[in-house]
Amino acid sequence: MTPGVSPEERLARAALTRVLEPGDERGGEWLRRFGAVRLMALLTSPDAGREQLTDVREQRLGGYRIRAVAAVPERDLAAVAEAGGRFVCPGDQEWPSQLDDLGAARPIGLWVRGRPDLRIWSLRSVAVVGARACTSYGAHMAAGLGSGLAERGWVVTSGGAFGVDGAAHRGALAAGGATVAVLACGVDVVYPRGHAELIGRIAEQGLVIGELPPGDHPTRSRFVLRNRVIAALTRGTVVVEAEYRSGSLVTARAAQRLGRFTMGVPGPATSGLSAGVHELLRGEGALVTDAAEVIELVGDIGDLAPLRRGPVLPRDLLDPVSARVLEALPARGAADGGQIARGAGTTTDEALGKLYELHSLGFVERLGDGWQLTSRATPAGSARRGGT
Known part of the structure; x- marks a missing residue:
C-alpha cells in the first residue's frame, strides 16, 4: 500500500462496504462530496447527518445509520488478512484506475485474495462470461478462449460461476496462466459451493476479488451489480452462450457503455442459449471464434489474427x-x-x-x-x- 491512503480513510472505506450496497450511486455521490471519513461521521451522528444528508428519505437514511453503527471495520480487515487477503482502496498503488470510469457507481474499495498486483493484471485482461447452464459446446469454447488468452499473456476475468465462467477459469489455469474471479459475495465465502476447489486454486494462482466484506453472502441484485466491475476491469468482454435475459448480457452492455470492446461467440441459430449472443452480434458486438480474434480487437497494433482461408488447391x-x-x-x-x-x-x-x-x-x-x-x-x- 502507498502512503496516499491514511489508516483512517482505509477504516472508513472498509466500514462503508457494510453500509452501502455495490453500485449505490447515491452513496457514491456522498462519498465524493464528503470523503469516506466524514461520511461515516455523518452516518453515525444523527444530528449532523440529518442536516447534511438531505437528499434521501428518512427510512432509507435510517437503514444506512443502522448498518454504519454496526460496522466493525477492524474485524473485517483482520478477517481478510487471516484469509490471505487485503483491502484495496482508490488512492492505493494497486487500485485499477479504469474502475474510476464507473463514476458514482465506482466500488468503495475491493477486498482481494491472492498475491498478484490487481492493477498490473487489469492492464491486459479480458472478460469471458456466459450461461451457467451452458452446453458442452459453450464449455468447450470458453475453455479454449481461457487457455488461448492465457497462453498469449492475457488475464482471463470472470465471475467464478458454474458453466461458462468456470470453464474459462479452468482453461486459463490449465495453461498455467492468469485468471481473476470477481465474486458477488465476500472473498472468504465459497459460492457456488461446488466451486470450492476452483476458487481455492484461483486464490493460489491468481486473484479472487469482490466489493462485499468478509462473510457477506450473494443476492440476485449483487450478481447483477458485480457485472459492472467485470466490465470496467477489462479491455473487453466476450459472451459465450447467453439467453435474451442473461446477466452476461448485462456485463456486455456495461462494457459498451464504458467504451470497452464487446464480443460474442456464435452458436447454432436454433439454440435459445445463443439467442442473446446473436442479438448482441446484430448490434455493436464483434463476432469472435478464438483467442487470436479476441486479441486482434483488444490488443496492441500488430496483434493480428492469422488469415483464415480454405485449403489452397x-x-x-x-x-x-x-x-x-x-x-x-x-x-x-x-x-x-x-x-x-x-x-x-x-x-x-x-x-x-x-x-x-x-x-x-x-x-x-x-x-x-x-x-x-x-x-x-x-x-x-x-x-x-x-x-x-
Whole structure:
C-alpha cells in the first residue's frame, strides 16, 4: 500500500462496504462530496447527518445509520488478512484506475485474495462470461478462449460461476496462466459451493476479488451489480452462450457503455442459449471464434489474427490465362484448340501453349486432335459446370 491512503480513510472505506450496497450511486455521490471519513461521521451522528444528508428519505437514511453503527471495520480487515487477503482502496498503488470510469457507481474499495498486483493484471485482461447452464459446446469454447488468452499473456476475468465462467477459469489455469474471479459475495465465502476447489486454486494462482466484506453472502441484485466491475476491469468482454435475459448480457452492455470492446461467440441459430449472443452480434458486438480474434480487437497494433482461408488447391496457383483456358474445357468429352481458345477469350496459339503447360501439371490430356480434363481436374470442373 502507498502512503496516499491514511489508516483512517482505509477504516472508513472498509466500514462503508457494510453500509452501502455495490453500485449505490447515491452513496457514491456522498462519498465524493464528503470523503469516506466524514461520511461515516455523518452516518453515525444523527444530528449532523440529518442536516447534511438531505437528499434521501428518512427510512432509507435510517437503514444506512443502522448498518454504519454496526460496522466493525477492524474485524473485517483482520478477517481478510487471516484469509490471505487485503483491502484495496482508490488512492492505493494497486487500485485499477479504469474502475474510476464507473463514476458514482465506482466500488468503495475491493477486498482481494491472492498475491498478484490487481492493477498490473487489469492492464491486459479480458472478460469471458456466459450461461451457467451452458452446453458442452459453450464449455468447450470458453475453455479454449481461457487457455488461448492465457497462453498469449492475457488475464482471463470472470465471475467464478458454474458453466461458462468456470470453464474459462479452468482453461486459463490449465495453461498455467492468469485468471481473476470477481465474486458477488465476500472473498472468504465459497459460492457456488461446488466451486470450492476452483476458487481455492484461483486464490493460489491468481486473484479472487469482490466489493462485499468478509462473510457477506450473494443476492440476485449483487450478481447483477458485480457485472459492472467485470466490465470496467477489462479491455473487453466476450459472451459465450447467453439467453435474451442473461446477466452476461448485462456485463456486455456495461462494457459498451464504458467504451470497452464487446464480443460474442456464435452458436447454432436454433439454440435459445445463443439467442442473446446473436442479438448482441446484430448490434455493436464483434463476432469472435478464438483467442487470436479476441486479441486482434483488444490488443496492441500488430496483434493480428492469422488469415483464415480454405485449403489452397493446385488450380488456385495457376496464372489468370491458364485458369481461363482450364475453365474453357468441357466437363465431359474433348474439345479442339480453336474451341478452347474461343471459350477462354484468347488466341489459338496462346491457348495451345497454355494447354501444354496444363498437360505438364496433370490437369489436361490429349485425345486425338482434342484436349480433355484429367481425373485430377474433373471433380472441380464437374462441380463448376453443374453449378453446385
